Structure formats: C-alpha cells, structure tokens
Amino acid sequence: MSKENLDFFTVGVIAVLAGAGIVVMLIKTELARASGVKSGGRLFLAAALGMGIVAFTIKLTTFMLMAMLPKQIINPLMVERRFVEILPADWSKMPYIRRNDGPYRWQALPLQAPAPAANPTTPEKTALGKRLFFDPDLSLTRDVSCASCHDVSGGSGVDGRRTSKGIRGQLGGRNAPTVWNAAFQAVLFWDGRASSLEEQAKGPPLNPIEMGMPSGDAVAQRVRESAGYREDFDRAFGKGAEITFDRIAMAIAAYERTLITPNTAYDRFVRGDRNALSPAQMRGMALFQSIGCIACHFGANFSGASFANLAAGDLPAAVATDNGRFRMFPGNDTPYIQRYDLVADKGAAGPGSDRGIWRIPSLRNVAITGPWLHNGSVDKLEEVVRIMATSQLAASVDTVPQPGRTIFWSPADHSVSKVDRPVLSNADIKDIVAFLWAITDDELATKVSRRGTPPVKPTKG
Ligand code: HEC
Ligand code: HEC
Numbered sequence: 001m002s003k004e005n006l007d008f009f010t011v012g013v014i015a016v017l018a019g020a021g022i023v024v025m026l027i028k029t030e031l032a033r034a035s036g037v038k039s040g041g042r043l044f045l046a047a048a049l050g051m052g053i054v055a056f057t058i059k060l061t062t063f064m065l066m067a068m069l070p071k072q073i074i075n076p077l078m079v080e081r082r083f084v085e086i087l088p089a090d091w092s093k094m095p096y097i098r099r100n101d102g103p104y105r106w107q108a109l110p111l112q113a114p115a116p117a118a119n120p121t122t123p124e125k126t127a128l129g130k131r132l133f134f135d136p137d138l139s140l141t142r143d144v145s146c147a148s149c150h151d152v153s154g155g156s157g158v159d160g161r162r163t164s165k166g167i168r169g170q171l172g173g174r175n176a177p178t179v180w181n182a183a184f185q186a187v188l189f190w191d192g193r194a195s196s197l198e199e200q201a202k203g204p205p206l207n208p209i210e211m212g213m214p215s216g217d218a219v220a221q222r223v224r225e226s227a228g229y230r231e232d233f234d235r236a237f238g239k240g241a242e243i244t245f246d247r248i249a250m251a252i253a254a255y256e257r258t259l260i261t262p263n264t265a266y267d268r269f270v271r272g273d274r275n276a277l278s279p280a281q282m283r284g285m286a287l288f289q290s291i292g293c294i295a296c297h298f299g300a301n302f303s304g305a306s307f308a309n310l311a312a313g314d315l316p317a318a319v320a321t322d323n324g325r326f327r328m329f330p331g332n333d334t335p336y337i338q339r340y341d342l343v344a345d346k347g348a349a350g351p352g353s354d355r356g357i358w359r360i361p362s363l364r365n366v367a368i369t370g371p372w373l374h375n376g377s378v379d380k381l382e383e384v385v386r387i388m389a390t391s392q393l394a395a396s397v398d399t400v401p402q403p404g405r406t407i408f409w410s411p412a413d414h415s416v417s418k419v420d421r422p423v424l425s426n427a428d429i430k431d432i433v434a435f436l437w438a439i440t441d442d443e444l445a446t447k448v449s450r451r452g453t454p455p456v457k458p459t460k461g
Contacts, residue, residue, distance in 0.1 A: 005067045012060040019053045047265065048063040071174040104289055106269040107300035109262035109364070113183035114307060119198060119250045121257050124235040129255025131232065132248055132304060137222045139211035141167045146204065146252070150179040152259060154369040155447035162376030166210040173345065175376030180444070181255040181364045184301040187325055190374040191348040192305060192359035197253035216245030223248060261364060261441035269438075283428075284435025291422040292393050293432070296327055302363040302439060329358045330391035340377040340387070347374065367433075367455055368448045385432050 027046050095293050115121045132138065133152075136145040144167050157178035159165070164172045174190055182188060187195050194200040204210045213219050224243050232413045233243050236251055266285075269276035279286065288294060298307050304324030308368055328349075330342050342356075349357035358374060359437045371377065372384045389395040409416050437445075 005064070007133055009060070009064055012063075016053060016057050017062070018058070018345050023049045023053065024238055040252045062256060095299075104294060104298070106266075106270050106285075108267040109181070109184070109260065109264075109300045111183075111262050113257040113260050115254070115257055116196065116198075121254045122236065124232075125237070125251050125254040126258050127255075128232040128236040129251035129253070130227075131229075132223070132252050133255055135223075135226070137226060138205050138213070138219055138248075139167055140213055143167070144211050146179075146201075147152075149176045149204075149210070152179060154451055155444040156180075156365060158369045158442075159257065160370070162371050164210070166207070170209045172207075172209050175286045175371065177361060178365055178369045179256055180259050180261055180441070181301055181362055183260060184306045185303060185359075185362060186307050187305050187359055190358055190361070192325060193348070197256050197319055198246075198249045201249040201252040201256075219248060220245045243401055261444065264364070264439050264441050268439040278434065280431050280434040281438040282435075284431035284433070285438070287424075287428055288435055291389065291395060291424065293388070296324070296360045296392065297363050298324070304360040306362065325359055327353050327358050327392070330355065330387075332391050332394045334387070334390045336391065340373070341375065342373070342377070342387075342391075345375060362431075363436060363439060365440045365444060367437045368445050381433050381436060382429050385429050385436075389422065389424055389429070395424050397424045 005440060023046070027049070031042075031045060057162045084280075095287075097191060112119075119125075133146045133150075136143050136148070147153070147391040149164045149166075150157050151159060158176045158421065161176070163174055177190065182200075183197060188197065188200040189203075194203065203407065205213045206216065213222075220243050230293045233241050233247065235238060237247055241247065265281070289296075294303050298304060300306075305326070326348060330337050330345075343354070345356060346353055347356040347358040349355060357373075366372070367381060370381065371379050372381065378384050378387065386397045387398050
C-alpha cells in the first residue's frame with residue numbers, strides 16, 4: 001500500500017470511529033430523551049443515523065480493495081478515461097503534423113490486401129505462389145529461395161542479418177525488409193524503386209548477388225522442368241497457360257497478398273477491444289501521434305508509402321498519396337549519422353547528394369525485424385526510436401539535445417515561425433517501443449521467440 005493510500009485509510013478509519021462515537025453519544029444523551037420514543041424507536045433512530053457511517057465505511061473499504069488489487073485488473077477499468085486524458089486536445093495544430101483534414105483517424109488493417117484487377121487473388125494462385133516462394137530452383141545455385149531471406153515460416157519475414165546473403169555467400173548492400181504486409185505498400189524496396197509486388201518479384205531472381213539467374217526465361221525454364229508445376233499453372237491460370245516469368249511473378253505476388261497481419265493488439269484496440277493495449281502502449285500511441293511520428297508513418301500500415309485508402313480489395317479507390325511516400329533520412333544532423341554510417345547509401349537521392357531519400361517503411365511487425373534501417377546497422381529498437389526522434393523530428397532525447405531548427409522562415413509567405421521541438425525522456429522512448437510491439441503480430445512474435453531466435457541474430461560481416 002502506498003503512503004498516500006495509507007494516509008487516506010488512517011483518516012478514513014478515524015472519521016468512521018469519530019462519526020460512530022458522535023452518533024452513539026447523540027442518541028444516548030440528546031435525541032433519545034428529546035424525541036421521547038421507546039427503545040424500539042431509539043433503535044430505529046440509531047440505525048438510520050448509522051446508515052451514513054455504514055455507507056462511508058463501504059466506500060472506504062471499496063477504495064482500499066481497489067488500491068490493493070493488481071494493476072492488470074485495475075488498468076482495463078481505467079483505460080477509457082486515461083486515453084481521453086493523454087491525448088493532447090489540440091494535437092492537429094501541432095506543427096510537426098502537416099495534416100489539415102481534421103483529427104487523425106487511427107485505422108485497423110483491412111482483413112484482405114487489395115489486388116490489381118489484372119491479377120486477382122485466388123486460392124489456386126496463392127498455392128502456386130507459395131510453392132514458388134519456397135523453391136530454391138529459382139536461383140542459379142539452386143540453394144537460395146525467396147524464403148531464405150524472407151523467413152515467413154519462422155515468423156518475421158526477414159533473415160535477421162545486417163545485409164542479406166545471396167548465392168555463393170555473397171553479401172548484399174541492404175537489410176531485408178519483411179514481406180509481411182508488403183501487399184499494402186504502394187512502392188517497394190527501401191528506395192521505392194518498384195511499384196507493384198508483381199514488378200518487385202522479378203527483381204531478386206535476376207539480381208546477381210541474390211539469386212543470380214541470367215534471364216527471366218531461364219527462371220521460367222527451371223519451373224517448366226520441375227515436376228508438378230504444369231498442373232499448378234493449369235489450376236492457377238487456366239488449362240494450358242504458358243509458364244512465363246510474368247506469371248511466376250504474378251503467382252508470387254498473389255501469395256504475398258496473403259501475408260498480412262491484421263490482428264495485432266493495436267488492430268483489436270481500434271476495432272473496439274478497449275483492453276487490448278497496456279497503459280504503456282497507450283502512452284506510446286499518444287506520443288507517436290503527438291510528437292509527430294505519424295507525419296510519416298501514418299495510415300493502417302504505418303507508412304506514407306502505403307495505399308492511402310485501404311478499402312479491402314478495392315485497388316482503384318486505394319490511390320497512394322504522391323507526396324507522402326519518400327523522405328530525406330537523416331533529416332537533421334545527429335551524432336548517430338557517424339555512429340551508424342547513415343549517409344553512405346543515398347537511396348533514391350542518388351550518389352551526388354549529401355543525404356539519402358528513402359521510402360517511408362511500414363512499422364508493422366517492426367519489433368521482430370531487426371537489425372534495423374536500410375543498412376541494418378542498429379541492433380536495438382529503442383536506439384532506432386532515438387535516431388528517428390532526433391533525426392526526423394529534431395527532438396531532444398536525454399543526452400542528445402537538439403535545439404536547432406526551431407525558427408522557420410517562409411520565403412513564399414514572408415513569415416517567420418517558431419517551432420518547439422519535442423523533448424523526450426527515456427521513459428517516453430520505452431513507451432513508444434511498447435507501442436511498436438502493439439503493432440507487431442503476437443503470433444509471429446511468439447514463433448520467433450519459440451524458435452529461440454534472438455531478436456537480432458549475430459552476423460559475420
Ligand atoms: C538474398 C536475399 C534475398 C532474396 C533471395 C530475396 N530477397 Fe526480397 N529483399 C531482399 C533485400 C535485401 C531487399 C531490400 C532491397 C532494397 O531495398 O534495395 C528485399 C526486398 C523485398 C521486398 C520489398 C519489401 C518492401 O517493404 O519494400 C519484397 C516484397 C521482397 N523482397 C520479396 C522477395 C521475393 C518475392 C523474393 C523471391 C523471388 C525475394 N524477395 C528474394 C533480400 C532478398
Ligand atoms: C520525416 C519522416 C519520418 C518521421 C517523422 C519518422 N520517421 Fe521513422 N522512418 C522514416 C524513414 C524515411 C525511414 C527509413 C530509414 C532508412 O532508410 O533506414 C524510417 C524508419 C523507421 C524505423 C525503422 C524501420 C525498419 O524496418 O528498420 C522505425 C522503427 C521508425 N522509423 C520509427 C519511427 C518513430 C517511432 C518515429 C517517431 C519518433 C518516426 N519513425 C518518425 C521516416 C520518418
């Protein structure tokens with residue numbers, strides 16, 4: 001029991017005793033005589049007056065019981081109130097959030113990924129796509145499949161390495177992003193150079209480091225030679241449909257559209273389960289909004305590079321936002337740039353520029369996809385959040401003060417504005433990380449930990 005509760009309890013007990021004493025005295029010395037009632041009546045009078053004390057005692061007891069109950073039981077009862085309290089009322093006026101279309105609306109992930117009209121998702125096609133995704137014959141050396149670098153059966157959809165290892169042990173230059181929920185991204189790869197899963201799927205087989213095949217037709221030939229694929233293609237694309245590199249990519253894309261995780265604690269919360277999030281996760285969610293992470297990681301897939309309107313299976317309506325897909329990273333100077341070599345690769349900006357331009361990645365399942373960032377240089381999620389806060393939001397985080405860029409001059413409007421940058425404590429960072437766990441699928445996380453895979457596999461090189 002806390003000191004505060006103990007004090008309250010002591011005062012309460014004294015009040016009850018004092019009240020009871022006064023009532024008994026009153027009845028005995030004053031009321032009983034004055035009212036002239038008989039003993040039965042006196043008893044009634046005493047009971048009536050005693051009621052007030054009894055009610056107070058019940059309240060006191062209830063309070064004490066509640067104070068003694070474990071947090072897990074009490075918090076869900078309090079959650080609704082806390083949530084209203086912790087959201088800043090005027091968040092939409094906050095300068096970091098350049099959205100003027102009313103309050104930010106948190107969205108759950110649709111239960112189905114949108115598919116283009118030219119490649120509808122069917123069970124036959126996804127079955128074929130799954131077989132292809134796991135087939136090492138799609139690589140020159142017959143030992144690397146899509147699943148080698150995107151371990152979907154083990155959980156997280158990544159390889160756990162800093163940068164990926166392709167055929168003959170060659171190391172690539174970038175970290176493997178997860179394929180989970182890639183179906184909701186309007187542009188793919190760290191630099192956003194592919195604009196559909198169909199287009200993306202043709203990349204790795206022909207990449208000399210990853211799967212090393214000489215041509216699309218060579219890939220198709222490998223598939224034609226494998227037993228059973230003929231029947232699979234008949235079922236997926238119609239009897240006699242030719243086995244082509246295009247159709248291989250279409251089937252893989254269809255399979256990837258089934259790799260979605262719409263049932264995280266966050267999704268359950270947004271769909272109405274008020275107990276789905278812990279208080280730390282809710283504080284993290286509010287911070288994620290109020291300090292401005294949602295300026296870039298917004299919408300149901302937590303990425304400005306997602307289809308903006310995620311009506312299930314409705315691709316024409318799912319038009320991606322044009323301007324919100326890419327951002328400069330690192331956006332501000334921080335000591336992290338040198339520490340993690342963050343400007344060696346310039347992404348979509350090209351080698352001539354001093355900073356990289358990157359597609360805004362989705363943050364779903366991010367708690368289990370380390371190591372993080374395009375070069376896989378960071379092993380701790382808390383550290384990634386610190387990097388983001390300081391670099392992308394010019395926030396101060398404990399030992400990394402970031403007072404710069406608080407005065408903005410707009411040459412167009414001839415106006416000057418002062419922007420106060422967020423100041424975050426270590427506890428805030430922990431809360432944001434707790435929220436990132438809330439958008440990570442429980443089942444996948446359990447699989448990853450059950451396999452004994454450490455959150456970050458140690459890598460050589
Ligand atoms: C050698 C490891 C490796 C193999 C094999 C591989 N990938 Fe990847 N994958 C990567 C890396 C690394 C990236 C990021 C590359 C970049 O952004 O430049 C990536 C990116 C992707 C993305 C983009 C995800 C996003 O969020 O943008 C998808 C989807 C994907 N791969 C699917 C596949 C499929 C399908 C195959 C098999 C045909 C495959 N990968 C084979 C390593 C691999
Ligand atoms: C101005 C846009 C912007 C803002 C604001 C922003 N991010 Fe990011 N975020 C990015 C970009 C771009 C990347 C990709 C960085 C890279 O190339 O490695 C990224 C990457 C990340 C990653 C790593 C993803 C991965 O798979 O490795 C995490 C985690 C993340 N952001 C969390 C946050 C959090 C938490 C906040 C708020 C404190 C935030 N971001 C604010 C643009 C932003």
